[in-house]
Amino acid sequence: MRFKASIQNITTFTKLTASLNSLGPLAWVKLSDEQVCFTIIPEQGTQVWAVLSIDTIFETYTVQSAANNVINLEVPLTSLNRALKSALNATSAQIRLTKKDNLPLLALTIATTSSSNSYAAFPTTGANNEDGLNTLDASFGGGSRETIVTQEVPVRVLGPDTVAGLHEPQCREPDVHIILPPLMQLKSISDRFTKLALLGARSGTTASRTRLEVAANMHGCLRMSIKTDAMSISSVWTDLNNPELDPGQVAGGDIGIAEHPSTRMKQLGSADGRSEEGWATVRIDGRDWGKVMSVGRLGGRVIACFCHEHALILYVYLPNDNGDDESVLTRLAWRFFHLPISSYYDLHTNF
Structure with a gap:
């Protein structure tokens, strides 16, 4: 060896x-x-x-x-x-x-x-x-x-x-995929939300019960919010990018894309984020989310795949050392799971 x-x-x-x-x-x-x-x-x-x-x-x-x-x-x-x-x-x-x-x-x-x-x-x-x-x-x-x-x-x-028994988790195909804003920006806001929730929590509430609600749609909108008995706050990002799926990488090609959950979600909602339709939502531990956001120090683009009420999968893409555009990328897959997992989906995009 x-x-x-x-x-x-x-x-x-x-x-x-x-x-x-x-x-x-x-x-x-x-x-x-x-x-x-x-x-x-x-x-x-x-x-x-x-x-x-x-x-x-x-x-x-x-x-x-x-x-x-x-x-x-x-x-x-x-x-x-x-x-x-x-x-x-x-x-x-x-x-x-x-x-x-x-x-x-x-x-x-x-x-x-x-x-x-x-x-x-x-x-x-x-x-x-x-x-x-x-x-x-x-x-x-x-x-x-x-x-x-x-x-x-x-x-x-x-x-x-x-x-031999260790393998990548599996989940269904995502309902929404979106490129996130800078992760350190998300970390700053989510940490602030979590601290405010803990300060305003009733006696007996623990940090493990502090849940962030993260949602996105196929119109470039991302929403992060937290709700307790004492408060309800949220932040919304608009004009983000929902990358197109590559027909060559999706089962069924163009037909598979037409039947893809994200295509159906794109028919719902709006670009201003005001409509309550077309959002895919997950709830995650605030402190755990803050730790994961530390991957932002690596730079690069991050694609978030939302399986509604099931899982959030993050893909971090790193550019070349020479500063080239994202023609050559390295994938780091960071995955959150808060419900039982039954299958796994690997997002394919055509950058």
Whole structure:
């Protein structure tokens, strides 16, 4: 079993793990030849299924195993994110799966360069600092010093049988799909709503009962509201975009689109958001929603798929590092579920 890769986008990797860490302490990481998957499945609350192409994060990448070159790991996100933060200013960074005292771990090796007036070599390998890091300092002619630091993140290797029963949730086709406004803007408003609801709640009301109502229609409208015995407040966004479905990706092609729930919903409601027809609504925990909105730090576009009174699925699309338009995108699927799930729908759009 072997995994080794050089990291080319440390900033995105760090932001990703920080966002995931806000939703759960452990992630199932699936490494394969085609992609890298991060999954969080808590006992309750948000499930996260994040699928990334390899070149989104890594430059060189090698994975080998007897199980069709697939490696499954249980990774502590806090430790991984802390290690990645130390590499933000690195000139290079590599990550590999290794063992120490017969225990598996991810070793993140970071190289940084700084100016120095010294020209001698100062090897310090073998001594760990207070953070448990192994370091090697070397100075070169011209006054530059390279420091190599290795961060070690303990992990657990999961056998194929352990993860065989884990699969992406399934739900019916969405009634509404819409591109959300900036997530940090949504987070600010939803956090304010939740705090106001808690302040005005009656004695005995707990945070777990604070439910945000999020709704959207096929006319570019999004509404977020909260209601308690003491208050009722809402915010409405208009002129948002409802992306068109791609006939080549929808079962039945043009006929399938004509019969799609979102097409029927588009015949209802209005663009000013005043009509009560044509809205798809879900109710979610306010604090849980606020945590998920932290994915906004990654940037990119976010499509929300509403299954009325059933589930909310978020798709986060990341643009290229070179700033190109969204011709090449990476999908991260963040899913909320608050009712039993029976099937899964993967939205296909023609950007």
